[in-house]
Amino acid sequence: MAAIFTAVMAGVLLKSIISYQGESERVAVKQLIGSLRTSLALRSSKVISTTGEAGLIALAHQNPMALLQEPPGNYLGEYYSPNKSTLPGGNWYFDRSTHTLVYLSAAEKSFSSGTQKDLTFKVKLLHVPGPVNPGGQRNGSTGLVLDQLNDQAVAINNSAGFGPRPTLSEK
Numbered sequence: 001m002a003a004i005f006t007a008v009m010a011g012v013l014l015k016s017i018i019s020y021q022g023e024s025e026r027v028a029v030k031q032l033i034g035s036l037r038t039s040l041a042l043r044s045s046k047v048i049s050t051t052g053e054a055g056l057i058a059l060a061h062q063n064p065m066a067l068l069q070e071p072p073g074n075y076l077g078e079y080y081s082p083n084k085s086t087l088p089g090g091n092w093y094f095d096r097s098t099h100t101l102v103y104l105s106a107a108e109k110s111f112s113s114g115t116q117k118d119l120t121f122k123v124k125l126l127h128v129p130g131p132v133n134p135g136g137q138r139n140g141s142t143g144l145v146l147d148q149l150n151d152q153a154v155a156i157n158n159s160a161g162f163g164p165r166p167t168l169s170e171k
Helices: 002-050 052-060 151-155
Strands: 075-079 091-095 100-104 118-132 138-148
Touching: 002 052, 002 118, 002 138, 052 118, 052 138
Parallel strands: 075 091
Antiparallel strands: 091 100, 100 118, 118 138
């Protein structure tokens, strides 16, 4: 009887631990994406004031991890079209061929759906149209956003902070 009770308790404990591991992974990814978005906003405001839209276009093709003072310990570096199955889970890499930042999930159920294996982000140049000025020209704002790309964005709970950004007209 004691063995059955111990086995049941061990199963409950393991299920809880796996759940906490997935949650901690989700929180760590969310925190890094928030830091990257803040760094991108600061850098893009500096670039737009000095080199204009051409500078933003150049910045959009750079590795967003370069915006951080120090990359996270689980950043593998830059690759050209890597075979994802050969890379270890729980790590980030930048794909130079597609200019995307990819996170390979370590925990099977890190992002609620149980099917999520990686998250892909890309810096995009956006133009938000503004009002028409008296001369008949439309004013607007140009900026950069780190946006999630893959179709699995729908599977992720938008409250997690990974969901699609508000729709803006892209350049």
